[in-house]
Every structure is written in C-alpha cells, then in structure tokens.
Amino acid sequence: MQYQSQSVAKLYFIAAIGLFLGQILFGTVIGAQYIWGDFLFPAIPFNVARMVHTNLLIVWLLFGFMGAAYYLIPEESETELFSPMLAILMFWIFLAAGAATILAYLLVPYATLAEITMNDLLPTMGREFLEQPTITKIGIVVVALSFLFNIGMTMLKGRKTVISMIMFLGLVGLAVFFLFSFVNPHNLIEDKFWWWWVVHLWVEGVWELIMGAMLAFVLIKTTGVDREIIEKWLYVIIAMSLITGLIGMGHHYYWIGTPEYWQWWGSIFSAMEPIPFFMMVLYTFNMVNQRRREHPNKVALLWAQGTAVMAFLGAGVWGFIHTLAPVNYYTHGTQVTAAHGHMAFYGAYVMIVLAMISYAMPLLRGRVANSNKAQVVEMWSFWLMTIAMVFITLFLTAAGVLQVWLQRYTDAPMGFMAVQDKLEIFYMMREIAGIIFLIGLGTYIYSFFVGGEEEATA
Amino acid sequence: MSEVFTKTMARNIFYGGTTFFFLLLLALTFDTMSVLPERDHRENITDQVILGKKVWEDNNCIGCHTLLGEGAYFAPELGNVYTRFGNSTDAIKGFIMSRPKDGIPGRRSMPQFNLSDEELSAVAEFLKWTSEVNTANWPPNIQG
Known part of the structure; x- marks a missing residue:
C-alpha cells in the first residue's frame, strides 16, 4: 500500500465478504426449497429468501467495486484519496441501509414494507432485483454520488491513467443507469422495457468496464507487463463489450411485447457478446506468460486467470447457448436462464472482486503477500467454489433442458408443477454442489486467519 | 498486438x-x-388494471413467478394464466383466495396474502390484460 488513505478499502472488502456469506446461506435455503417445497414455510417464503439472495449479491458486489476503487484510484492517481472521512461515513451509511433493508425483508411482510416506506408516493418496489424500498434506492443514489465525487476529485488532483478513467466511466454508468430503477410506468410492457436499462446495461454493459479496469490493474501489478500493452488490450476488450452489448440488449426484447425486429438485432449482436470475454482469456494468459516479475502473491493471479476463464464460460458460452431467438423461444424463463445467471455472475463479477481483494488485502494488512500456507488455503477455496459453481451450472442446465423438453418442446406439454417434480434429482444435486460452495466460502474466510511465515520478497 | x-x-x-x-x-x-x-393495447389499461399491477408489485409476486418469462422460476408463468384458467378471472381469484395459510406439507404453496375482493379482482384484470399483449406468440403453449 503506497497511500495511507487506500486503507478505507479494507472496510469495504470485509463488509463485502460478510454479505457474500449471507448471500450463499440464503442460496442454500432457496436451493432446499426447490426440493422440499414447504421448507421454512411460511416463516421465510421462497420469494423473501430469493430476494435476500439476489439483493445481497448486488450489495456486496457494490461494496467490492467501491473498495476496489478506493484502493485503485489513489494508487493510479499517485495521490491520497480526496476525503477518506467521506468514504468511511458513506461506508457506514451504506452498510446500515443495506442491513436494515435485508432485515426488513425477513421480518416484515413485503406488502407492509411497501406501505410503511410509503411506496405509493413513488412506486418502485416489487420488480425483480429492484425490490428495495424507494427510500433505500434514494440512499443508494446518495452514496453513489458521494462516492463518485470522492474518487472524481482524487483523479482530478492526480495522474490520469486509462485504468482509472475506465473504472470511473464504468462507475458513473452504474450510477446513471440505476436512475432507471425510478422509472415504473403503469404499463407493464414499458416498465419491463426500462427495467432492462438498469439490469442489462449494468451486467452486460458498464460493469464490464469496471471488471476490465480491475483486471488490468491486478495484471499490471502482478505481472509487471508494460502498462501500454495492457491498456491497449483493455480498450479493445471494453470496446467489443459495448459494441456487442448495447444492441445485445435486444435478446431481452424478444417476448415481452416489444416488436419482432428485436429478434434479429438481439440474436446477431448478442451472438457476438462472447468475443470480448474470449479476448479477455487470451489477454490474461498472454500477460501472465509475458510476465516480467514473479510476484509472491500467486493466488491473486489464480483468481485473475480464473475470472477470465469463468466469465468466458458463464457469460460467454452459457449466454450464447440460449441467446438466439429460435432457441430462446423455448428456454426463456427456465432453469437454463438460472444456470447462465449463476455462472456468469460468479465468473465475471464475484471472481474479479475476489481477485482484487486477494491482491490488495495482504498489502492493506502490511505485507506484499500472504504466507505460503495461507495462499494454499485460499487456493483450495478457489477450486472448491469454482468447481462447485461449475456443477451448479451443469445441474441447472440439465434441469432446464428437461424442463424445456417436457413443458415446451413437445406436442403433449406437461404442467409447470408436474415438470418440477421430475426435476427433483437435479435440484438435489444442485443443492449438494451449493453446500460444497458454502464450504469453499468458509475455507476462503478461514484463509484470512491462517498465519505462517510472511512472504517478504517483492 | x-x-x-x-x-x-x-x-x-x-x-x-x-x-x-x-x-x-x-x-x-x-x-x-x-x-x-x-x-x-394500452387503451385497455383501466384503473383496475393499474391497481392490479400495484397489488402484483406490493406482494412481490415476481419473487416466485415469471411474467412473460421474467422473474423467478419457482412457480408457474402467469403471462398466459388467464387463458390457462379458461379465460376466467374468477378462476384466478378463486385460486389466490384458496391458498392455505400454513402451506401444503412437503410441497410448494403460494402464501395466503389476505387480499380484499377489490384487490383480487384488480390483480385478475391485470393478468387478463397481460395475456392480451402481443408477445410474438410466446409462450410456446398453454402450459407457459
């Protein structure tokens, strides 16, 4: 750590990991509810547990992105953070608002929550991933603006690099497109149309800029490859991400009342969305092969390579298999979608945040890298979580294919619930994989408490 | 490069x-x-349909169901539930009303939301309106 104020990142990373654990615990709850339908009913109905699972994911990734920015921006800008105090204050506000929202989901019926938070004044609740009370959404905007102000001011007074510019652009985009969460017309079709301006333009748009910047930063630091080379790759990759991804939005507009021409635009452009992810794999492995130093933090590099590969598989390959309109006609809204969602989020966004934490956390704790012993434990957690996620994805894909076969791609379609009964074996195996993922996460958390000889060499 | x-x-x-x-x-x-x-067909969005969308949102229906294929995959698709239930808003109301408070042993069950008659009618009308949207012939069949 070169600048004292980078230490605020540590708070954000610790909160991110804590909320990650909560996310996975609730993941195992909803996984169980897929097998035993009455599990925890009516105390924690499926919709509540799922909302906790998905909202915690979003919140902890945001903590991860903010922590990454607070670490990376001062170092890139070669100056102290504009206001560490503001960063700490916003941390506590965001954590308190996030925790209060999650607790409210669990303790109060959702309709009551909508009532007491006066949702009718500006109705934004009750839409997938945007379930937060309007007051929480306003809080997110305030936190995001203060955060952007803080890192923006830091960049202004220091060196401007491609990495910091792309990171900033991605984060500005994140804040801007979140504003569409306040758009909720009475017309469901218009509501759905603009809803994707948050969801798609986040995960298949501006978040890829954030991911690209974080990956480039970790690669520069751990491989010692010339910045010029890495920055050129970064530009090309994010150019391809947005060139394919902006019109790729069309793949969400096939069947929700929007015109049929989206089937062409969406199919053609989203079929190209794997390209930037494939380039990311080439680039990451190229940079590692051309490395000019042996960084003692081996596990950070493992996460960096892992995120490239898993993002390509999850977002690229698993996205492609159901993105063409004639295929999506049958797979839309089935377990195939769930399979893709799991691996894409893990590969692209969970792993990049963990790569960043893995690189930065030892430095924040006053060492170049963790002891060999601690790194080995963390590598175990990498493989446990990653392999578990591969199996979760495979089992959900199998469930999805069978679901399509029985319910949709047939002359004698079975009813939804009858089909679900037939999928039980896959849900069972998915749950086992989920528990292994939880064990992997436990191993990951444990790795922070493994001592051993410090690696002193840089 | x-x-x-x-x-x-x-x-x-x-x-x-x-x-x-x-x-x-x-x-x-x-x-x-x-x-x-x-x-x-926005000309058919009545005050009742608007209230129905509010009931839909206030009870987080999307947390279990899909609506035009979007949402959670735990419970049936509802974009075409109106036609699946024999073009009957009464059937939709009857189903929602009849959910047991403590669920069904060993099985998935929709919670009992204790909706008023006005809310029930509204959400049924909302789902009827949704079923009439031109969705490029999706879902592939009546089962959703």
Whole structure:
C-alpha cells in the first residue's frame, strides 16, 4: 500500500465478504426449497429468501467495486484519496441501509414494507432485483454520488491513467443507469422495457468496464507487463463489450411485447457478446506468460486467470447457448436462464472482486503477500467454489433442458408443477454442489486467519 | 498486438463504437415506443388494471413467478394464466383466495396474502390484460 488513505478499502472488502456469506446461506435455503417445497414455510417464503439472495449479491458486489476503487484510484492517481472521512461515513451509511433493508425483508411482510416506506408516493418496489424500498434506492443514489465525487476529485488532483478513467466511466454508468430503477410506468410492457436499462446495461454493459479496469490493474501489478500493452488490450476488450452489448440488449426484447425486429438485432449482436470475454482469456494468459516479475502473491493471479476463464464460460458460452431467438423461444424463463445467471455472475463479477481483494488485502494488512500456507488455503477455496459453481451450472442446465423438453418442446406439454417434480434429482444435486460452495466460502474466510511465515520478497 | 495498431486507435474504437451503438440503441428505442401502443393495447389499461399491477408489485409476486418469462422460476408463468384458467378471472381469484395459510406439507404453496375482493379482482384484470399483449406468440403453449 503506497497511500495511507487506500486503507478505507479494507472496510469495504470485509463488509463485502460478510454479505457474500449471507448471500450463499440464503442460496442454500432457496436451493432446499426447490426440493422440499414447504421448507421454512411460511416463516421465510421462497420469494423473501430469493430476494435476500439476489439483493445481497448486488450489495456486496457494490461494496467490492467501491473498495476496489478506493484502493485503485489513489494508487493510479499517485495521490491520497480526496476525503477518506467521506468514504468511511458513506461506508457506514451504506452498510446500515443495506442491513436494515435485508432485515426488513425477513421480518416484515413485503406488502407492509411497501406501505410503511410509503411506496405509493413513488412506486418502485416489487420488480425483480429492484425490490428495495424507494427510500433505500434514494440512499443508494446518495452514496453513489458521494462516492463518485470522492474518487472524481482524487483523479482530478492526480495522474490520469486509462485504468482509472475506465473504472470511473464504468462507475458513473452504474450510477446513471440505476436512475432507471425510478422509472415504473403503469404499463407493464414499458416498465419491463426500462427495467432492462438498469439490469442489462449494468451486467452486460458498464460493469464490464469496471471488471476490465480491475483486471488490468491486478495484471499490471502482478505481472509487471508494460502498462501500454495492457491498456491497449483493455480498450479493445471494453470496446467489443459495448459494441456487442448495447444492441445485445435486444435478446431481452424478444417476448415481452416489444416488436419482432428485436429478434434479429438481439440474436446477431448478442451472438457476438462472447468475443470480448474470449479476448479477455487470451489477454490474461498472454500477460501472465509475458510476465516480467514473479510476484509472491500467486493466488491473486489464480483468481485473475480464473475470472477470465469463468466469465468466458458463464457469460460467454452459457449466454450464447440460449441467446438466439429460435432457441430462446423455448428456454426463456427456465432453469437454463438460472444456470447462465449463476455462472456468469460468479465468473465475471464475484471472481474479479475476489481477485482484487486477494491482491490488495495482504498489502492493506502490511505485507506484499500472504504466507505460503495461507495462499494454499485460499487456493483450495478457489477450486472448491469454482468447481462447485461449475456443477451448479451443469445441474441447472440439465434441469432446464428437461424442463424445456417436457413443458415446451413437445406436442403433449406437461404442467409447470408436474415438470418440477421430475426435476427433483437435479435440484438435489444442485443443492449438494451449493453446500460444497458454502464450504469453499468458509475455507476462503478461514484463509484470512491462517498465519505462517510472511512472504517478504517483492 | 502489433505496433501498427496503436493505443490511440484502440481508444478511438472504444469511444466511437460506444457512441455509435448507443445512438443506434436510442433510435431503436424511439421506434419501439412508437409501435408499442398497437402491441400492448394500452387503451385497455383501466384503473383496475393499474391497481392490479400495484397489488402484483406490493406482494412481490415476481419473487416466485415469471411474467412473460421474467422473474423467478419457482412457480408457474402467469403471462398466459388467464387463458390457462379458461379465460376466467374468477378462476384466478378463486385460486389466490384458496391458498392455505400454513402451506401444503412437503410441497410448494403460494402464501395466503389476505387480499380484499377489490384487490383480487384488480390483480385478475391485470393478468387478463397481460395475456392480451402481443408477445410474438410466446409462450410456446398453454402450459407457459
């Protein structure tokens, strides 16, 4: 750590990991509810547990992105953070608002929550991933603006690099497109149309800029490859991400009342969305092969390579298999979608945040890298979580294919619930994989408490 | 990448490409907005349908169901539930009303939301309106 104020990142990373654990615990709850339908009913109905699972994911990734920015921006800008105090204050506000929202989901019926938070004044609740009370959404905007102000001011007074510019652009985009969460017309079709301006333009748009910047930063630091080379790759990759991804939005507009021409635009452009992810794999492995130093933090590099590969598989390959309109006609809204969602989020966004934490956390704790012993434990957690996620994805894909076969791609379609009964074996195996993922996460958390000889060499 | 292809060129492709395709997205959005009225039959969005959407949102129905294929995959698709239930809003109301408070042992069950008759009618009308949207012939069959 070169600048004292980078230490605020540590708070954000610790909160991110804590909320990650909560996310996975609730993941195992909803996984169980897929097998035993009455599990925890009516105390924690499926919709509540799922909302906790998905909202915690979003919140902890945001903590991860903010922590990454607070670490990376001062170092890139070669100056102290504009206001560490503001960063700490916003941390506590965001954590308190996030925790209060999650607790409210669990303790109060959702309709009551909508009532007491006066949702009718500006109705934004009750839409997938945007379930937060309007007051929480306003809080997110305030936190995001203060955060952007803080890192923006830091960049202004220091060196401007491609990495910091792309990171900033991605984060500005994140804040801007979140504003569409306040758009909720009475017309469901218009509501759905603009809803994707948050969801798609986040995960298949501006978040890829954030991911690209974080990956480039970790690669520069751990491989010692010339910045010029890495920055050129970064530009090309994010150019391809947005060139394919902006019109790729069309793949969400096939069947929700929007015109049929989206089937062409969406199919053609989203079929190209794997390209930037494939380039990311080439680039990451190229940079590692051309490395000019042996960084003692081996596990950070493992996460960096892992995120490239898993993002390509999850977002690229698993996205492609159901993105063409004639295929999506049958797979839309089935377990195939769930399979893709799991691996894409893990590969692209969970792993990049963990790569960043893995690189930065030892430095924040006053060492170049963790002891060999601690790194080995963390590598175990990498493989446990990653392999578990591969199996979760495979089992959900199998469930999805069978679901399509029985319910949709047939002359004698079975009813939804009858089909679900037939999928039980896959849900069972998915749950086992989920528990292994939880064990992997436990191993990951444990790795922070493994001592051993410090690696002193840089 | 070779020296012929410079970082400046890469940067220009990024900014130029992003701007171009964002403008294309805006153009397609304007066109979509202009043709949507013929497809969503917004003339049929009554106060009751509006209330129905509010009931739908206030009870987080999307947390279990899909609606036009979007949402959670735990419970049946509801975009065409009106036709699946024999073009009957009463059947929809009856189903929602009849959910046991403590669930069904060993099985998935919809919670009992204790909706008023006005709310029940509204959510049924909302689902009826949704079933009449032109969705390019999706879902593939009545089972959703």
